[in-house]
Amino acid sequence: METDAVTIMKALGEHAKDAAKAMRMADTQAKNEALVLAAAVIRRESSEIISANALDMKAADENGLDDAMKDRLLLNADRIEAMAEGLEQIAVLPDPVGAIDHLRYRPSGIQVGHMRVPLGVIGIIYESRPNVTADAAGLCLKSGNAAILRGGSEAIHSNRAVAACLRRALVDSGLPQNAVQLVDSTDRALVGALLKSEHYVDVIIPRGGKSLIERVSAESRVPVIKHLDGICHVYIDASAKAAMALNIAVNAKTHRYGVCNAMETLLIHQDVNADVCSAIIQAMIDKGVEVRGCEKTRMLCEDLDVKVATDEDWATEYLSPVLSVRIVESLDTAVEHIAQFGSGHTESIVTEDYEAGQRFLREVDSSSVMWNASTRFADGFEYGLGAEIGISTDRLHVRGPVGLEGLTTQKWIVLGSGQIRQ
Template identity: 45%
Template sequence: MTDTVTLQAWVLNKAKAAKKASHILATLSTEEKNAALLSMANSLWQHRKSILQANLEDIEQAQKNQLPQARIDRLLLDEKRLQQMIEGLHQIVELADPVGEILESFKRPNGLQIEQVRVPFGAIAMIYESRPNVTVDAAGLALKTGNAIVLRGGKEALRSNDQLVYALQKGLESTAIPLEAIQFIDRTERETVDFLIQAKGIIDLVIPRGGAGLIQHVIQKSIVPVIETGVGNCHLYIDKAADLDKATAITINAKTQRPSVCNAIETLLVHEQLVETWLPQVLTTLTKYGVEIRGCHKTQSVAKEIPLIPATEEDYRAEFLDLTLAVKVVSNVDEAIQHINQYGTQHSEAIITEDEKTAQKFLAQVDAAAVYHNASTRFTDGFEFGFGAEIGISTQKLHARGPMGLKELTSHKYVIRGTGQIRT
């Protein structure tokens, strides 16, 4: 594959193979799909040594390339994370199969019986970056919903993804699902992305998952329908009526439990009445966890003993994906809402307060896929929502919004039964 035409033909052949396999998948029973998913889960564990060895090589290369620690964390696999991926497949097996569900049924005066029925999309292209767990999550969710999938991961996880896909395909042997239902683009040229997102008529849906640059590239260049998964500039607002023990615990969790993921908070908004009391305490605690604080003028005024960088406009727009936190003092919930709606990415936003009226105002007026009252934004996750796994978190408003599980990977069609009716 030395020229663009040959590379394009190679990518499109994989897409066509997935499309062909999707026609078989659409006819399979829930039992057949579940048996294949369990076999895939067993195969992952059987091949764990080669998977973890490949991941170790990816990690070593990432370190040589001096990638930020946050990106290395997203790349890392160990037995615990592999077991979580396997558990995700088991949970998908336990979930109800949405394919074939009758959403609506009605009879017309002329006797036509009309049903709206859930169906697979067909062939899905999943374009993502460093996180190899997406490989398994996406494959499992796609196959359960009768979709074939073309996986195009990032170059940092190439070895890991290659071994994961090998294990998944080995698991499909002797099952009703053809191996061609999982396709892997093991090339890193950027053109491979463009070939997929312009394969209209072959690829039915594109889902990009990664940084803002990748997502915007796909949205702008694709001629195939796209579900936009979101950059996570998430906020936590501490209201004057907050239970301060809850506020501290949730702040620490939402920022530090796993800072490299999209549902970790990037900005802390604090009511001005808490500036002299609670704010210095939580900033001290955050710095003990290694968090770099970028604060507004009022935050700086009470943080004289704490290392702090003055916050910029760019900081309030940033998805740090690291132990970095922007902090801003606001006068009331209205200013907090205004700030979030101006700088947020419509992902996940939270308020800590014991005032139900204030909470309800926040929940109603903040424009985001997930809004929380007295809980960490870290719960915006398909696994935590009980979806088994997720293929991404949609921040758009058409078709799907929030964590996307099985139902979000289906479309619908109308099935009409008649007795010889003709239109006059």
């Protein structure tokens, strides 16, 4: 019932707000201890977690979930160890909270700067992978926030078991167990109630497929940090080094197919040598990639099996071994193509030309813009964030990979010696 959902969420929200107050003041050592302890508890309880996961796997069979979904849902010894190690890795990251930046004197004599502080209460809405319970809770904990976790109903037993480990570790470290709360029900009305908890929740982070993210964005009264499509481009400029262009294009497309920072469209300047184009496309085909090209591409590579690319291709995030290829007249056309069809995630130019590289960096409006590097680097670990809770394709607050800092905000601090305003 709707009212029940609101009542349940209100209680969770109040507990989270109380916990957030304590977490905001928690010192670095207590937070690190809680993370290390949570890893230990997860290892100790690993057979209980696997038993709980078995219930979810059984239900998955009964409900006819497909193999990909069941693979995401599965927890085994390796995956449990990976969760524990993930928490230990978060423990050794620098604590962002309380860091003071840019403190400087003003003509009035006051010193003004920024102090980094937690966001408060973070709602995480995610789908089948139960490891998100540990990852997301760990990042929220280290950044001094309270987390309300709403996992997929198909993973409820697994999530409950993992969340219990985290809560035990919090208590044993002298921190409030309600810093990690699981929405312990599969009632979908609770998602709606969470999205309307603007008085308790400071930000919602949805992690999952497009339909989940679209629902969350449309319904939420709480600000959302979201990740939509990754239609990433590599643009090979006229002056690109041939071997580098080939390496980057092949890596960006074929290193992993189902990831948001994989290349989906390759743009090639018309002055790039025809042999270089063919070699790149041949390399893709050799890797088992289906290539769909514009008219010029197909003419240039007429010996190769290049299918016809339609406008729909330019706008598609394949997440699979399919690549669309377009030959463009100029850097301008490449930038326009990206503006029209891209999703603002990650784009890379391959060029030795200083002006072209500089212009691409400035003119392409994506969360990551690269010069002579594979789009696959768009990742919290590769950027040095240590861990990421997701990649934001939003413009406000945080853009691209979101690590601990993205889960914090800043307040102004002023240090005076009695100054008053004249």
